Amino acid sequence: MQQIKTRTLTPQLLSKIDAYWRAANYLSVGQIYLFDNPLLKRPLTLADIKPMLLGHWGTTPGQNFIYVHLNRAIKKYDLDMIYVSGPGHGGPAVVANTYLEGTYSEIYPNISQDADGLQKLFLQFSFPGGIPSHASPECPGSIHEGGELGYSLSHAFGAVFDNPNLVVACVVGDGEAETGPLATAWHSNKFLNPATDGAVLPILHLNGYKIANPTILARIEPEELDQLLRGNGWIPYYVEGHEAELMHEAMATTLDQAIADIKQIQHEARDNGNTKRPRWPMIVLRSPKGWTGPKWVDGVQIEDTFRSHQVPLSDPRSHPEHLKLLEDWLRSYRPEELFDESGRLKLELAELAPEGDRRMGANPQANGGMLLRDLIVPDFRDYAVNVPAPGSVQAADAHELGVFLRDVTKLNQEQRNFRIFGPDETLSNRLNAVFEVTDRQWDAETQANDEFLAADGRVMEMLSEHQCEGWLEGYLLTGRHGLFNCYEAFIHIIDSMFNQHAKWLKVTAELPWRRPIASLNYLLASHVWQQMHNGFTHQDPGFIDHVVNKKASVVRVYLPPDANCLLSVWDHCLRSRHYVNVVIAGKYQAPQWLTMEQAVKHCTAGIGIWDWASTDGEPDVVMACCGDVPTLETLAAVSILREHLPDLKIRVVNVVDLMRLQPEREHPHGLSDEDFDALFTQDKPVIFAFHAYPWLIHRLTYRRTNHGNIHVRGYKEEGTITTPFDMTVLNDLDRFHLVMDVIDRLPQLAFKGAELKQMMEAKLIHHRQYINQNGQDLPEIRNWKWSPDSTLPAKPLRGKMPVLT
16 A cells, blocks of 8 residues: 655745645634534634534534645645535535635635634524535535545546546545446546546545444455455555644645546547557555544544534533633634634635635636637528428438437537536447547557547546436536437436536526536437337336426426427527526437428427328317327327318317416426417317326326316336337327227217227227237338428417527
């Protein structure tokens, strides 16, 4: 195990660094406990203590220790560095340090650098109307909120891709290190190009405990830990102990060595053309949990145990003797040596922090919207599929999108601010054309039969949805653009990561100093209706339900019915800011419905009547559809109805923007009640064929006048390895069931429709027999084409119809 033991700090500098660390620790304890008396100008009383004590102390002193040493390294080497706090509740540390460096007061002038500002700083922490206990969006310098563990290292690597001068110091908690995403993230170093990317310096913080248990990496043999880290491709340096003077010296020397290693690796790649995959340095810091806090309380050890994880002195009001312990703890940092009479950090200590944008709290990389540049996007109309008449041609929607994304990639290669992320599915999702202009980034060994691997690719693929999501989030949060393509069923793997990012967007949108970032864009191909060959495990469209739970100001969901609509939607998504855009599209050959001109109008409206598929006049029934396969089945059902019941008045309504179904008071894209009724009527049956679970449509429309007449067909958790059409049959979404639905909902068809209904039932029996015998769908299904009566453009809707935003 490699421990470096040489002298780096002068006695004067060591003394100042230790004082700065004590100041950060003092501010951290003050945030957890103090309601008043921020500088202990008088003896502590119960009135000075917050009525509710919330927060986490255990990880904080170690993170304060790391931060002050990173400040020294930034100044010494003029580093462009940001700090990612991985441990779950590192809020006191990052708030304290951004306050000490001056960034916090610049952004929040009411939290001034004096006694009054200190009192406000302490009071706001974990207090109603204040700030959370995590490294939350409200904290300058943060791109990672440590509430959910496991993603720090993924975010750190995402931040340094295409950022050659950036170093991300990523503190990995030893509890966090037990999560699957973090354990996988160690392998991100195989995707880092030292010539064109920046560097990540992981600092594994071994303080031994989680909330109530020891941590695995702190309890395995040192040799085993060393072998694990080296096996993952790192050169670990170790800093261990608890005596402040020795630890400061060891950390300073080790950090200098790590920075020297990084600079040497980058020099070899950038100046000498060395393409051999390097072993990057990392630091393992082993320090006591709750370091410098109370050692024993009520006869029980606190420091260096799990009991220091949260609030070591949890109830001074019920245990008055704890008040004295708290005061002794606070005074152990000797605040009178750290702050002047006004309450400001003494100048000789404040000078240890970097200046301007070199401060980690002020670095523009941690406020990525400040650096964001528009993508160069070609005119999507140039990629149009020629549609002479609805349904007259077929195309694979995702393949057509791939051609467009190929040129987006090509046009932005010089800017190096656009990447495609996905778990080994970019080809499977039919974005093949992208590989005409780029490769997958890969810095490990290559062999003769490999395809599309290079050290400088623009496609990032690793068979871990967590890593792809985390990389993309880090990439976006530092001011770039990208998209995540994934099988629909397996996007659920990152449900909670999406959840955290959506919350981040919601909060940062309310912070005027945070600049909007590029939207998080998902392309979900290989969707539920096109996973008939992989079985039930691959069939789940429920991600939409999860997305819709988030704030309306953040989420957008699009289900384009064909390639031209898909191109129009993606042009919008790539240009948008500060949203989560979910786009679901097919990848197999399918009928194309709209010309590009029609598609642009339809997607701009987000919803509309397809006049060419409808009959004139007030409808007897509304056939609504959302999604490519539901649209196909709806139109096939309409063709059957028009052939066999020619007097039936049918209106076809197609939905691209799912949020249009909500009332305008609930979502910016929502339709007014007047516009909704103009589409769906106030009293006619609506047969709604939907891509996902039926109840989502009911949830979005339950307040509408005609909700009682809306009958939704969608995925109802039926599936297996089968034919494409049989997937719809299993879930009653097929054309034959839709026809029967119409007959059942219209009393006037009781006589005329009886024979047709019987015919549909017979078709379903024949279908089952045929596929079981032949292994493919009926010829009439495989070869079906729409026979249009007209090719008129969609009718304009009554009422105000805003463009997509």
